[in-house]
Amino acid sequence: MRVFEISGSRITEHEALAPMAVPGACAGGYLWISLTRDEFRSSLAEVQGILQSLCGTQLVDLHVADLVNDQLPSHYDYTSQYDVLVFRRLAAANGTAPKSAEPTLARGGPPVLRRVDTRPVGFAVFDRVLLSVHPEDGAVRDAFAARLLAAAVSEGRGGAAAPALDVRAVSTRVPPNPADLMLRVVNLIVDAYLDLRRELTRQLDHWQAELIDPRSRFTNWGALMDARQSLHHLDEICEDQRAAIQDWIDALETLPPPEGAAALRERELIMVRSRDVLEHIQRVVHHVRRLEQNAETAVQMHFSVQSHRANDIMRVLTALTAIFLPLNLIAGIFGMNFEFIPLVHKADGFWIAMASMAVIALLLVVVFWRKRYLARSR
Numbered sequence: 001m002r003v004f005e006i007s008g009s010r011i012t013e014h015e016a017l018a019p020m021a022v023p024g025a026c027a028g029g030y031l032w033i034s035l036t037r038d039e040f041r042s043s044l045a046e047v048q049g050i051l052q053s054l055c056g057t058q059l060v061d062l063h064v065a066d067l068v069n070d071q072l073p074s075h076y077d078y079t080s081q082y083d084v085l086v087f088r089r090l091a092a093a094n095g096t097a098p099k100s101a102e103p104t105l106a107r108g109g110p111p112v113l114r115r116v117d118t119r120p121v122g123f124a125v126f127d128r129v130l131l132s133v134h135p136e137d138g139a140v141r142d143a144f145a146a147r148l149l150a151a152a153v154s155e156g157r158g159g160a161a162a163p164a165l166d167v168r169a170v171s172t173r174v175p176p177n178p179a180d181l182m183l184r185v186v187n188l189i190v191d192a193y194l195d196l197r198r199e200l201t202r203q204l205d206h207w208q209a210e211l212i213d214p215r216s217r218f219t220n221w222g223a224l225m226d227a228r229q230s231l232h233h234l235d236e237i238c239e240d241q242r243a244a245i246q247d248w249i250d251a252l253e254t255l256p257p258p259e260g261a262a263a264l265r266e267r268e269l270i271m272v273r274s275r276d277v278l279e280h281i282q283r284v285v286h287h288v289r290r291l292e293q294n295a296e297t298a299v300q301m302h303f304s305v306q307s308h309r310a311n312d313i314m315r316v317l318t319a320l321t322a323i324f325l326p327l328n329l330i331a332g333i334f335g336m337n338f339e340f341i342p343l344v345h346k347a348d349g350f351w352i353a354m355a356s357m358a359v360i361a362l363l364l365v366v367v368f369w370r371k372r373y374l375a376r377s378r
Contacts, residue, residue, distance in 0.1 A: 001016075001017075001033075001034070001035045001036075001039045001043070002034045002035075002138075002141060002142075002145060003015075003016070003017055003031065003032070003033055003034070004031070004032040004034075004145065004148065005029060005030075005031055005032075006029050006030055006031070006032060006148075006174065006175065006181070007028050007029025007030075008028075008029065008174075009174050010029075011148050011149060011174065013145075013149070017033065017043065017046050017047065017050055029128075030127075030128045030129060030130065030177060030178050031050075031054065031128060031129045031130070032129075032130045032132070032178070032181060033047065033050065033129060033130070033131045033132070034132045034134065034138070034141045034145070035047075035131075035132070035133055035134070036133070036134055036135065036136050036138055037067075037068050037070060037133055037134070037135065037136065038136065040067060040068060040133045041068055044064065047059075047131065050129070051126065051129060051131070054126075054128050054129055055081065055082070055126040055127060055128055055129055056081075057079075057081045057082065057126075059082075059124060059131075060079065063077065063079075063084045063124065066084060066086055066122060067084075067086075067122035067124065067131075067133040068122075068133065069120070070119050070120065070135065071120075072086050072120050072122075073086070073088065073120075073237075073240045074086055074087050074088045074120065074237070074240035074241045074243070074244040075240065075243075075244050075247075076244045076245075076247040076248050076251070078251055081126070081127075082124055082125055082126045082127075083123075083124070083125040083179075083248070083251070084122070084123065084124050084125075085122070085123045085125070085182065085186070085244060085248060086120050086121075086122045086123075086244070087120060087121050087122075087123070087186050087189060087241060087244060088118050088119065088120045088121075088237050088240065088241065089117065089118065089119065089120070089121055089135075089140060089189045089192065090116060090117075090118060090189070090190075090192060090193040090196070090234065090237065090238075090284070116196065116230075116234070117135070118233075118234075118237055119135040120135075121133070121134050121135070121140060121185075121189060123182045123185070123186075125178050125179050125182050126178060127178070128178070129178060130178035130179075130181050130182055132182070132185065140185060140188060140189055140192070141185075143188060144184065144185050144188050148174065176266060176269075177266065177270075179270050180269065180270055180273060183270065183273045183274060183277055184273070186245070186277055187273075187276070187277045187280060190241070190277065190280045190281055190284060191280065193284050197287055200291060201291065203227075204227070204291055204294055204295055204298070205294075207224060207227075207295075207298060208294060208295075208297075208298035208301075211298045211299065211301060211302035211305075212298070212301055212302065212305055224295065224298075224299070227295060228292065228295050228296065231288055231291055231292040231295065232292060234288045235285065235288050235289060235292060238281060238284050238285040238288055239285065241281050241284075242278065242281045242282065242285060245274065245277055245278045245281060246278065248274060249271070249274045249275065249278065252267070252270065252271060252274065253271075255267075315373060316373075316374060318373075319368045319373040319374050322364065322368070323361055323364045323365060323368070324361070326357075326360050326361075326364070327357045327360065327361060330353065330356065330357055330360075331357075334353060
């Protein structure tokens with residue numbers, strides 16, 4: 001569990017939730033409560049108390065069930081007092097998955113696909129609190145928390161304040177409200193796929209080159225089919241991500257315009273960041289679909305190459321058969337049981353027939369070679 005109090009450009013990390021339950025806590029700022037699913041289950045009553053104290057409401061039971069479900073697809077829901085966003089991540093797993101988690105992807109295909117972790121991250125966005133529920137590793141939370149603590153003044157757990165950075169740089173890096181913080185974490189989740197993109201592209205390009213090479217015998221068909229299935233699964237996950245963020249944007253657009261220039265600008269910044277997250281998701285969708293199309297194209301090209309190779313073999317065999325047809329005709333004529341056949345009773349008749357057959361065969365070879373019937377295709 002990690003609890004951050006964010007007030008302006010100052011970020012303070014607390015060791016427990018209890019100090020946040022006292023009246024007047026987190027005045028002038030907001031709270032980021034980040035827990036794993038097991039921590040959320042065990043401290044649900046305490047979290048609900050904090051939400052009641054700071055926001056005047058609690059999580060609905062159905063939303064609690066959504067946040068602890070590690071098999072839920074990406075989706076968006078809302079109430080009059082808070083929003084809930086479940087977002088499946090695309091990131092490299094850190095080795096071992098929890099026992100309660102489903103298999104992230106099919107266990108075939110490239111090694112990078114077998115390491116893709118697609119477990120969901122849940123967010124509950126209140127006016128003064130962001131509650132995020134992560135898988136057991138908490139990699140996304142820790143990565144973004146490190147960015148926050150590096151971008152602002154942190155009092156830390158010991159209470160010692162670190163030197164402040166440039167005020168202008170801090171104001172652009174520290175999220176001003178829970179919705180902005182949630183969008184930044186989601187953007188980090190989406191961008192984590194970029195770390196996998198290069199390795200996955202390299203593996204599929206290697207398979208494509210092996211499939212197209214006519215001298216190789218591709219035998220890794222099971223892994224290739226699993227890769228196509230996994231890419232299709234990733235495509236579905238990205239579509240759910242895009243639908244969830246689009247629903248979030250649509251909900252923001254239906255809200256009445258806020259009063260005051262500062263609140264209006266804050267709403268506009270959230271809309272801009274939401275559209276930026278949606279654009280990143282669309283780029284991931286485009287790349288996944290391109291990889292899926294490349295895998296399908298590689299299979300089709302492989303069978304085209306094999307068909308072309310079979311045609312070349314049949315063309316050469318047909319040309320060789322055509323070369324020996326006249327020779328078989330000559331041999332058949334001289335093999336007839338007639339008493340009077342030219343050259344039969346001559347001493348050099350055999351050599352004349354053999355020379356004629358050799359000349360005919362040579363001429364046919366030259367003709368077929370000029371017509372490229374016997375040429376080696378590259």
